Ligand SMILES: O=C(CO)[C@@H](O)[C@H](O)COP(=O)(O)O
């Protein structure tokens with residue numbers, strides 16, 4: 425099934441880390457109906473990051489609640505032993521961290537061989553040069569604008585230079601540039617102006633309960649920066 429399309433459009437990926445875990449399936453359906461383009465799923469292991477969330481069994485359980493693409497952000501180390509489980513659970517795209525192990529190229533090749541789109545994430549202290557030798561195998565790059573592990577943190581503005589540099593590296597390749605962490609109405613335009621086209625938001629989508637209003641406002645904020653460019 426093809427659920428991932430690379431377009432020139434702004435993509436809003438709702439991060440279910442901020443959802444009510446007691447009714448996760450309904451929350452996924454709700455953000456789908458509220459206009460989210462992708463469902464962003466944060467997988468944390470209490471080892472690579474200081475928090476624990478969910479595994480492939482939960483991804484599988486929420487898969488029937490939407491046809492929107494599942495954008496799985498792995499904050500686990502090692503990741504290779506679990507990639508097939510996420511593919512089987514219904515992940516469309518899997519992003520691994522460049523910092524999560526010594527064999528990034530192997531992880532990227534494995535994701536692709538399992539039929540999923542491949543992404544690499546960089547924590548705030550990792551330079552864009554970490555992408556150099558895997559770049560042409562990627563469908564997306566995820567720039568973390570907070571230190572990974574928790575929702576609701578503040579956007580780190582120094583990451584805007586990294587976003588600009590990666591936008592230059594991408595050129596006309598069909599690679600999404602995803603920004604994750606502290607993405608709100610004030611920061612989405614900055615990231616868009618720097619070159620991001622996928623906007624992950626947890627608290628910005630879920631806080632206050634007006635998912636449709638929040639998603640529409642985020643999209644409008646990101647698009648306004650593009651129109652100004
Ligand atoms: O990967 C992560 C956190 O490590 C994110 O995807 C968070 O879920 C973003 O949350 P907000 O900063 O948007 O509240």
Ligand SMILES: [Fe+2]
Pocket residue numbers: 439464465466497604624
């Ligand atoms: Fe994430």
